[in-house]
Amino acid sequence: MPADSKPKPKTPGRFQQALLKWFDQHGRHDLPWQQDINPYRVWVSEIMLQQTQVAAVIPYYQRFMESFPTVEALASASQDQVLAHWSGLGYYARARNLHKCAQTVVNEHNGEFPRSVDALTELPGIGRSTAGAIASISMDLRAAILDGNVKRVLARIHAVDGWPGQTAVANTLWEIAEKYTPAKRTGDYTQAMMDLGATLCTRAKPACERCPFEQHCIARAQGNPTDYPGKKPKKEKPERQTTLLLIEHDGELYLEQRPASGIWGGLWSPPQLEGDDGGEASAQEWLAAKDPDASEIQALPPMRHTFSHFHLDIHPVWIRLPNKPGQVAEAASGWYKLRQLDRPRSGQDLGLPAPIAKLVKQLTAMRAPLLAPC
């Protein structure tokens, strides 16, 4: 059934008033990015919050703002520094785009974020919804958003069928979102919709009895709010294997920087042998070609890791080079040498992927006596 033929909820004016009243009483007003609001702070928060829950973002946001309090500070930082602050948060293209965007704002916009949705969308990492959030929350412009919370709330109120990943469904939701977005208190309205979705109109157990729209929600009337929005079609996750070479020499672990794009782009990791069947045999082969004199090699327990679109079995191999590191050390001349194995996520100016950080921590625990901090 097309959304247009369905009964419509209350008029926009009533809708917004009810929502804002609820927001004033029950909304969240103490989040870090709701203090000292300006375009820079809101922008950083919105990027961090993409596909990431509030609780996970808060400590990252605070550390980030402490190190990069202004767009100028961020623009003049190195990419390694930025990625180090993002380490463990995931979706690292966000950090690379964030850095690039800061430099664009400083160099081409006089250090000021452009004051329109269209101009904001031109910037790297800022799409339609994030632009709407920045414009409405930090600039008090009338601009709509359509994040996961708003999609869920609107899909339920209007009983919009289908998965929002489909363009037609998304277009329908955008239309509704634009229609409801008020010209006054737009920032509060935006926050209110997200708060409603995050705290009350939740995915699994919506608290309809506390919702300001209870009497006007079609999905509630139908008795099946959790059927909205429609689910994403399932897909099989392919299996991948990798051998991770934990090469240690003279109390240091060798790390190489990953390619700028792709998974963990720009982050640092022990060298990987990708696409093989994994394990000690392939590591032996690799090592033999590089350094016949290598002393000790030991396979560690494999780690299974699930990404959003594939499974990865990591086969770590621990290689301890003799005092004369030979050709491996030569090959590794451009590599980073990690000394503070016990603190892979602090006091460093480069980023490590979360599973790698964990592994390094484990490795340290195994051989702590030999690798005391210098």
Place this chain on the structure above:
DNA sequence: GACTCGTGGAG
């Protein structure tokens, strides 16, 4: 439109 891109919490 279909893929790619992380991580941790919830169930």
Place this chain on the structure above:
DNA sequence: TCTCCAAGAGT
């Protein structure tokens, strides 16, 4: 242990 998916955007 496994699936699902959260304040999406880029290719």
